[in-house]
Amino acid sequence: MRWNLRMKAAERGIWKSAEMRRRLAEAGLDISAGKMSGLWTGTPTTIRLDDLDVICEVLQCxxxxxxxxxxxxxxxxxxxxxxxxxxxxxxVVPRLGRNRTAPPA
Structure with a gap:
């Protein structure tokens, strides 16, 4: 998967992560600067579905x-x-060991 947050944000006129963070806060998602930096600059390994829902609402996507x-x-x-x-x-050939019986026919 490729993370496309910056492109979608740019399409909405959001060019800086601080602006995106501010808009997310206005929509009810208070996100730390470190987490926002990770979302903005790279591909997140995990993202909460609730957070993704707010991001989509802010970006109208x-x-x-x-x-x-x-x-x-x-x-x-x-x-x-x-x-x-x-x-x-x-x-597939069954291997019969000690004290084992053949499977039922």
Missing amino acids: EPTDLLIREPEKVAQRRPAQPEEQNATAPA
Whole structure:
């Protein structure tokens, strides 16, 4: 996911994090300067849904405007699988240890 807060804020004429913080406070979300800096300059690892709701209200946008999917990055993370595995899966053979019985038929 890509965090798009600064672009959405710029579209609304908000160019500085202090201005965004002030507008969030007016909307009922009192946010620390450190947390605002993290939201403004990078991609947050977590965000409360209530906070996201207020941010969307202030910017008059939807969460999908702030959180942009990047399916190509997901595809890059997927491990490459050899074609042999895709063709046929190996048969599962139960391993019987000491004092174990065979599963019911």
